[in-house]
Amino acid sequence: xxxxxxxxxxxxxxxxxxxxxxxxxxxxxxxxxxxxxxxxxxxxxxxxxxxxxxxxxxxxxxxxxxxxxxxxxxxxxxxxxxxxxxxxxxxxxxxxxxxxxxxxxxxxxxxxxxxxxxxxxxxxxxxxxxxxxxxxxxxxxxxxxxxxxxxxxxxxxxxxxxxxxx
Ligand SMILES: [Zn+2]
Numbered sequence: 001x002x003x004x005x006x007x008x009x010x011x012x013x014x015x016x017x018x019x020x021x022x023x024x025x026x027x028x029x030x031x032x033x034x035x036x037x038x039x040x041x042x043x044x045x046x047x048x049x050x051x052x053x054x055x056x057x058x059x060x061x062x063x064x065x066x067x068x069x070x071x072x073x074x075x076x077x078x079x080x081x082x083x084x085x086x087x088x089x090x091x092x093x094x095x096x097x098x099x100x101x102x103x104x105x106x107x108x109x110x111x112x113x114x115x116x117x118x119x120x121x122x123x124x125x126x127x128x129x130x131x132x133x134x135x136x137x138x139x140x141x142x143x144x145x146x147x148x149x150x151x152x153x154x155x156x157x158x159x160x161x162x163x164x165x166x
Contacts, residue, residue, distance in 0.1 A: 005143035009042035031070035102130035
């Protein structure tokens with residue numbers, strides 16, 4: 001397993017916040033980020049965003065099919081960029097896939113990759129939550145791998161069936 005990026009820790013309570021957001025947003029995609037101390041082992045809280053794409057207001061991607069994009073609102077983009085230079089920066093971007101599958105799609109890769117010289121567009125890891133009408137199926141954390149020249153799976157999380165307690 002050497003060579004794989006080290007996963008940033010996501011405490012269960014934070015993961016529960018992300019799952020709750022994904023459930024609230026369903027059948028639209030939820031998106032946001034997780035913040036924590038710079039260079040710390042774990043994230044410490046979730047920053048849910050408004051997914052502008054889910055409102056169908058974005059001219060270039062509105063009306064797309066199953067593989068939808070998530071788009072932060074302008075205010076969230078500003079907050080994200082301002083946060084990067086603080087002591088508690090965004091460390092993981094998350095979004096959900098309402099088709100129930102937690103994978104890093106071609107769309108996700110395009111959004112997260114620096115199109116000029118490769119590598120990550122932002123200094124964060126990427127969490128994708130698979131959710132369907134009945135449950136959170138699971139979540140997978142991805143990060144850029146120089147070896148693979150792409151995003152690779154670095155950690156997998158169990159999903160959650162609603163109404164059965166924590
Ligand atoms: Zn996606």
